[in-house]
Amino acid sequence: MKPFIHLLPAAVLLALTSCGGTNVPASSSVPSTDTQQTTSEKTPDESSSVSESASSSASEKTSSSEVTSDSSEESSSEATDTSPKRIYAPLNESAFPEVPENFILGMDASAVPSLENAGVKYRDEYGVEQDVFSILAEHGINHIRVRIWNDPFDAEGHGYGGGNCDLNNAIIIGKRATQYGMKLHVDFHYSDFWADPLKQKAPKAWADYNLEQKKTAIYDFTKASLNAMKKENIDVGMVQVGNETNNFFMCGIKGNDTISLMKEGSKAVREVYPSALVAVHFTNPEKNGRIAGYASTLNQQGLDYDVLGTSYYPYWHGTLDNLKSVLSGVASTYNKKVMVWRPATPTPPPTPTATAIPRLKVATSSLTPSLCKDNTTKSATSSPRWPRPLED
Secondary structure (H helix, E strand, O other), X not given: OOOOEEEEOHHHHHHHHHHOOOOOXXXXXXXXXXXXXXXXXXXXXXXXXXXXXXHOHHHHHOOHHHHHHHHHHHHHHHHOOOOOOOOOOOOOHHXXXXXXXXXXXXXXXXXXXXXXXXXXXXXOOOOOEOOHHHHHHHOOOOEEEEEEOOOOEOOOOOEOOOOOOOHHHHHHHHHHHHHOOOEEEEEEOOOOOOOEOOEOOOOHHHOOOOHHHHHHHHHHHHHHHHHHHHHOOOOEEEEEEXXXXXXXXXXXXXXXXXXXXXXXXXXXXHHHOOOXXXXXXXXXXXXXXXXXXXXXXXXXXXXXXXXXXXXXXXXXXXXXXXXHHHHHHHXXXXXXXXXXXXXXXXXXXXXXXXXXXXXXXXXXXXXXXXHHXXXXXXXXXXXXXXXXXXXX
């Protein structure tokens, strides 16, 4: 099996890098058990030494001023020590398997510029403020994923939210990623906002286009976007043609016609960034035969691509063993690389509550990708499995 290419969402990854994976301060320590002997366990010899210690206390007091002076000097020395100290304990690297050199470890940083414009600051595990892309590169991240929406603004220029992830935003992120030696992973939604299994709305400008017009539009938009990145010397490593395109649903088109749209996107990638990987993205790997069926259809239709990836929310999308089996089958049968995108934390959803305050607290404290989507406004009491990813 080819090694998994595993992308972490921004929230999860930042929790790992800036918090060290735990909120236990590194300076915390358990006192040595050698010093925790109780009085009842003292031997006669130890009791006599206690008496001797008490009788010598007066003589010890004569040197107390010297001890205090020395302690003051040490405290003064420590106060002037400006070397960085870890404020969080480091990750236990021995708990993770060795990662192959060709393993892609990345994050989606699409909203970073928007967050920074709102005043967000990023700090490393020592509490030192740094460029978040520098922090990520120093912690082993080698790919930065960025979504591109065609025109995420209304007629008055107001952004739809979610980072307002247009081409300009992607270029800003791409330049910063390249600066720190990371490749850019471009995720074209071919929509003006979130594209997922239940909604694949064509961009406003393409609303009245037929299939042939959409094919031309996807080719032109993909090529123009990538050329703009190439002009800025951005190191593009992978391009995704569509986002969560279950049932071959993309840009308002369903069925095998969607593959003709994907072909146009793939062609544009090969022309501008010939060494970049072309990727397709689905979800729901837990459903028997689904991912294998998509791979088979793509093979029959002759799509030129390199990577097949899936979203993976453990609570709904099956076990890791099943995921491994599903992706291994694609890799071995069709000689494709495989990828896990958008992994959620493997915890059950919160217990539904009847009040608004706990619901808001849950919604803002969780760092799962499903909460980053526009289903964040759903009531916690609407379903015992809230929040959950969208699926067909």
